[in-house]
Amino acid sequence: MTQTRQVFCGNVPIGGGAPVSIQSMTNTDTRDAAATLEQIKRLADAGCQIIRCAVPDMEAAKSFGKIKAGSPIPVVADIHFDYRLALAAMENGADKIRINPGNIGSEDRVAAVLEKAKACGIPVRIGVNSGSLEKDLLKKYGGVTAQALCESALNAAAYAQSFGFEDIVVSLKSSDVAMNHEAHKLFREQSDLPMHIGLTESGVGRMAELKSTAALGALLLDGIGDTMRISLTGDPLREVLLARDLLTACGKRRMGIDFVSCPTCGRTQVDLPMIAARVEEALQPLSAKLAAEGKFIKVAVMGCAVNGPGEAREADFGVACGKGTGLLIAKGEQIRNVPEEEIIPQLLSLIEQNV
Numbered sequence: 001m002t003q004t005r006q007v008f009c010g011n012v013p014i015g016g017g018a019p020v021s022i023q024s025m026t027n028t029d030t031r032d033a034a035a036t037l038e039q040i041k042r043l044a045d046a047g048c049q050i051i052r053c054a055v056p057d058m059e060a061a062k063s064f065g066k067i068k069a070g071s072p073i074p075v076v077a078d079i080h081f082d083y084r085l086a087l088a089a090m091e092n093g094a095d096k097i098r099i100n101p102g103n104i105g106s107e108d109r110v111a112a113v114l115e116k117a118k119a120c121g122i123p124v125r126i127g128v129n130s131g132s133l134e135k136d137l138l139k140k141y142g143g144v145t146a147q148a149l150c151e152s153a154l155n156a157a158a159y160a161q162s163f164g165f166e167d168i169v170v171s172l173k174s175s176d177v178a179m180n181h182e183a184h185k186l187f188r189e190q191s192d193l194p195m196h197i198g199l200t201e202s203g204v205g206r207m208a209e210l211k212s213t214a215a216l217g218a219l220l221l222d223g224i225g226d227t228m229r230i231s232l233t234g235d236p237l238r239e240v241l242l243a244r245d246l247l248t249a250c251g252k253r254r255m256g257i258d259f260v261s262c263p264t265c266g267r268t269q270v271d272l273p274m275i276a277a278r279v280e281e282a283l284q285p286l287s288a289k290l291a292a293e294g295k296f297i298k299v300a301v302m303g304c305a306v307n308g309p310g311e312a313r314e315a316d317f318g319v320a321c322g323k324g325t326g327l328l329i330a331k332g333e334q335i336r337n338v339p340e341e342e343i344i345p346q347l348l349s350l351i352e353q354n355v
Contacts, residue, residue, distance in 0.1 A: 004194045004226055007123040007167045010074025010095040012049050014123070014169055015194030015226040020252050022243045023196070023229040024236040025052040025078070031059050033066035039236070044072045046237055047244040047255070047291050050227065052076040052098060055085045065092030076125070083109040090120050096169075098125040101156055102134065114165040123167040126160060128153045129200055130174040146182035149174060153187050168193050169227070173200035177215045188224050197225035204233035213246050220250045244291060256291035257283050260311065261301040268303040269323040270340045276301045278344050286355065297355060301347075317351045319343055330354060 006016025014021060024043050028036040030053045040051050055061050055077045068075050076096040077089035083104045086097050097117055101110050117124050130144045133152055141148040153172040160168055170193050174180040180199055188195065199215040202208040212230045219225050230239045230246070247253035261276035262268075279301055290296065300318035302308030312318030312329040319326040326343040328335040328350055338346045 002192055004192050005166075007169060007194060009050050009076065009123060009227075012074055012227075014196075018226070020220065020225055020247060021049045021227040022047055022240060022247070023050040023052060023076075023227055024048045024239045024243075025054070025229065025231075027236060029060075030054055030056070030067070031063045033063045033070070036063075036067050037070045040067070040071050040073065040075075043236060043240050045292065046240045046288060048073060048240045050074050050076060050096075052078050052229075054078045055089050056080075058085065058088060061085050061088035061092060064089050064094065068093035068095075079104070079113075081105075083113050086113045087116050090116050090122065094120075094122065096123050096125060098127060100127050100129075100132065101159055102132070110159070111163050114160060114163045117167070118165055121167075123169055124160065124165065125169040125171060125196055126153070126156045127196075128156060128170075128172040130176070130179070131200075144174070144179070146174075146179050146186055149179070149183035150186035150190070153183075154190060157191065157193055169196050170194070171196040171198065173198050175199065175201040177211055180215050181218050184219055184224050185222065194226040195224065196227050196229070198229045198231055200231060202231055208232050209238075209242060213242065216243075217246055217250055220247070220252050248296075254296035255294055256296060257287035258296070258298040259283065259287075259301075260298065260315070262303045262307065262311070264303050267306065268321070270303065270321045270326065270343070272301065272303040272321060275319075275321075275326075275340075275343055279347060282344070282348055283351070286351070290355070297351075299347075299351065317347065317354070319347050 003017050004015035007014050012021050026036050026039050028039050051073055074095035076098055077094040078098045079086040081103055104110050133148055137148045137152055149172045153170050157168055157170055172183050197219050199212050202212045230243045232239050248258055259280045264272050298315040300312045300315035302311050302320045308320035312320045313332045318329045324340045325337050327337050
């Protein structure tokens with residue numbers, strides 16, 4: 001695939017071969033700048049790089065200026081229906097605007113938003129959603145399809161470009177995992193505009209996380225996606241943590257701790273599920289710290305002599321367990337054998353002393 005164009009949201013590059021950036025959206029009242037900033041800082045500490053805030057009215061647009069001034073990461077204004085809110089958000093320092101040209105109004109209002117964005121030197125994200133497809137496309141394709149989503153996105157991008165505006169990021173989202181994947185592939189084959197990937201309305205809980213990681217993981221492995229948001233009902237912190245872990249799992253970003261452990265079998269002679277669970281839990285604060293610093297290590301907790309020594313040697317730190325014992329390994333070197341009850345504290349100490 002050809003490389004996408006590059007735009008900048010604040011100091012974060014999107015597209016053009018830049019690392020896939022993590023986004024989320026605040027669910028506080030934007031008019032409450034203090035509460036919104038508190039949430040943004042918590043998300044930024046977890047690895048969020050771009051944050052989006054809803055701007056439903058002019059009071060929120062004015063509060064946006066305070067949020068922008070205090071935010072440690074670029075802030076995107078999410079605008080629907082009233083183009084004047086987009087203009088006000090840009091006057092208050094928005095790093096990027098998210099609009100749907102179809103609900104902003106007449107051509108002159110769309111032009112006003114794009115002209116202001118061009119003057120401010122900021123990109124515009126154009127969003128297409130399976131729940132708001134144009135009636136003519138629904139009729140043409142007999143309902144919501146990947147082809148309809150792709151055509152809608154292409155049309156929306158071309159519409160913005162007709163005003164001479166090129167700093168565009170496109171998103172096209174469905175709640176159907178397979179349809180979502182196909183729509184993104186079709187668009188990517190026909191455009192070099194950078195893409196914001198996601199799965200809309202994924203839901204809440206375990207199934208929402210499974211659908212989101214399946215959808216976005218498949219796209220990332222296909223080389224599709226320049227910036228991303230995992231959309232989950234509830235605390236947006238879960239979105240950021242899951243996105244961070246997904247990028248690491250897909251090999252798109254090496255940050256934090258990649259923790260691996262074997263599934264156990266009849267050869268396992270220690271309580272590996274307990275050991276692995278406690279080690280992973282204990283390492284979570286260090287993983288967040290390393291991620292914030294852009295650092296990465298791999299830790300392996302293995303249960304027997306079949307794959308254990310090899311996997312542990314390939315990790316930065318690890319343990320290969322035997323009968324009631326564990327062989328600690330660091331950077332490929334065997335350190336020492338320890339009894340089962342000492343595996344957890346000794347492994348954690350080894351990691352903390354050498355990171």
